Amino acid sequence: MKPHVHFREIEGRSPGYWALFGLFGILVLAGLAAAHYMETEGHWVTGMSNQIVWGTPHVFAVFLIVAASGALNVASIASVFGKARYKPLARLSAVLAVALLAGGLAVLVLDLGRPDRLIVAMTYYNFKSIFAWNIFLYTGFMAIVAIYLWTMMDRMGRPYGKAAGLAAFIWRLILTTGTGSIFGWLVARQAYDAAIMAPMFIVFSFAYGLAVFLLVLLPAYGWTGRPLGAELLRRLKNLLGVFVAASLYFVAVYHLTNLYAAEHGSVERFILLEGGVYTRVFWIVQILLGGIAPLVIVFHPKLGTRRAWIATAAALVVIGGLGQMYVTIIGGQAYPLVLFPGKEVSSTFFDGVVAEYAPSLPEIALGVGGIAIALLAVLLAIRVLPLLPERLDDPLVEAQAAAAGEGSGGRTEAAAGSGEAAPASGTAG
Numbered sequence: 280m281k282p283h284v285h286f287r288e289i290e291g292r293s294p295g296y297w298a299l300f301g302l303f304g305i306l307v308l309a310g311l312a313a314a315h316y317m318e319t320e321g322h323w324v325t326g327m328s329n330q331i332v333w334g335t336p337h338v339f340a341v342f343l344i345v346a347a348s349g350a351l352n353v354a355s356i357a358s359v360f361g362k363a364r365y366k367p368l369a370r371l372s373a374v375l376a377v378a379l380l381a382g383g384l385a386v387l388v389l390d391l392g393r394p395d396r397l398i399v400a401m402t403y404y405n406f407k408s409i410f411a412w413n414i415f416l417y418t419g420f421m422a423i424v425a426i427y428l429w430t431m432m433d434r435m436g437r438p439y440g441k442a443a444g445l446a447a448f449i450w451r452l453i454l455t456t457g458t459g460s461i462f463g464w465l466v467a468r469q470a471y472d473a474a475i476m477a478p479m480f481i482v483f484s485f486a487y488g489l490a491v492f493l494l495v496l497l498p499a500y501g502w503t504g505r506p507l508g509a510e511l512l513r514r515l516k517n518l519l520g521v522f523v524a525a526s527l528y529f530v531a532v533y534h535l536t537n538l539y540a541a542e543h544g545s546v547e548r549f550i551l552l553e554g555g556v557y558t559r560v561f562w563i564v565q566i567l568l569g570g571i572a573p574l575v576i577v578f579h580p581k582l583g584t585r586r587a588w589i590a591t592a593a594a595l596v597v598i599g600g601l602g603q604m605y606v607t608i609i610g611g612q613a614y615p616l617v618l619f620p621g622k623e624v625s626s627t628f629f630d631g632v633v634a635e636y637a638p639s640l641p642e643i644a645l646g647v648g649g650i651a652i653a654l655l656a657v658l659l660a661i662r663v664l665p666l667l668p669e670r671l672d673d674p675l676v677e678a679q680a681a682a683a684g685e686g687s688g689g690r691t692e693a694a695a696g697s698g699e700a701a702p703a704s705g706t707a708g
């Protein structure tokens with residue numbers, strides 16, 4: 280008999296739930312207040328200028344958009360690649376993807392200075408601009424994932440689940456390609472102008488999205504007392520390690536390629552050696568904290584078996600992702616435009632001068648508010664919709680996988696309620 284997974288919404292009556300709800304609500308209100316302040320006073324109250332036109336809000340927004348694509352990882356593994364053991368988590372994966380995208384787009388809209396200008400972007404299209412294409416990519420992603428979620432939750436939609444999952448998988452790759460191409464096609468900026476940025480952003484999305492998914496999954500089960508299998512968690516954290524390693528590989532290839540091209544030598548020296556805060560953020564936050572440290576944790580024979588450390592690794596990946604976006608978006612703008620290659624240029628308009636930028640409190644509040652919007656949406660969704668299985672202990676998950684014709688592929692002897700995952704040996708999921 281095929282094992283059956285029972286989905287049920289959380290009760291959401293505990294003081295902890297309402298405290299979390301109130302915290303996210305306050306952060307959302309702070310973000311809205313910051314957006315109102317910047318709109319009424321003008322963007323001069325921020326750290327942005329004519330040289331740095333994309334500030335800290337864009338760092339948060341692009342991170343959330345990229346993570347939204349990767350948050351669909353688990354659902355895609357279940358439907359597109361036929362891994363039945365991940366299927367019970369597909370609903371949460373889809374809802375989290377939509378919530379993260381909504382949070383990122385909210386930050387972008389509120390950072391326009393004139394949010395009503397969004398109407399112009401939605402009614403007049405310049406199809407030579409990647410920004411115009413992104414209007415369709417973002418709205419299309421939400422629509423397709425909503426349909427995908429319907430096929431998972433409604434009996435009538437189940438026959439279309441495979442097709443919807445495949446469409447969502449393809450669309451998310453296109454979406455992240457479009458986001459990476461925003462920078463890869465900006466030939467005027469020496470720090471951008473690289474075709475590898477499109478696939479690099481796809482790999483980033485895998486790591487960032489899965490990290491956010493783990494940070495939602497672990498408390499969702501731990502704080503509600505629902506059993507979460509150690510073997511399933513072991514596979515997810517090993518998969519996170521693979522994605523982090525792949526991200527580091529693409530970063531290395533990107534910078535080595537730029538170093539090989541003489542025209543990019545100066546900007547590489549700026550980012551890697553002489554960029555001050557951008558160099559420190561790159562090496563300390565992006566590479567050390569966001570890359571090497573999570574790899575050490577998830578593949579460590581002892582640390583990688585403890586759920587608190589797995590959550591720490593996921594949090595470090597998120598911090599490293601924000602650092603990566605800061606270096607890419609703001610560091611790329613801070614480096615002066617090369618107007619005449621091989622010539623020194625100076626003028627009263629700061630030509631040839633590295634632009635100064637310091638994040639302001641309203642910018643940070645708006646960016647954090649975008650994250651709070653996404654998490655608040657998930658918090659509400661799991662309370663009103665049956666998104667989470669009542670139990671995901673190892674025997675149930677492995678029985679479901681066996682019923683679908685999958686092998687166990689790893690050790691499952693760790694107890695689901697022990698607070699530890701199985702050792703990090705075995706396949707990466």
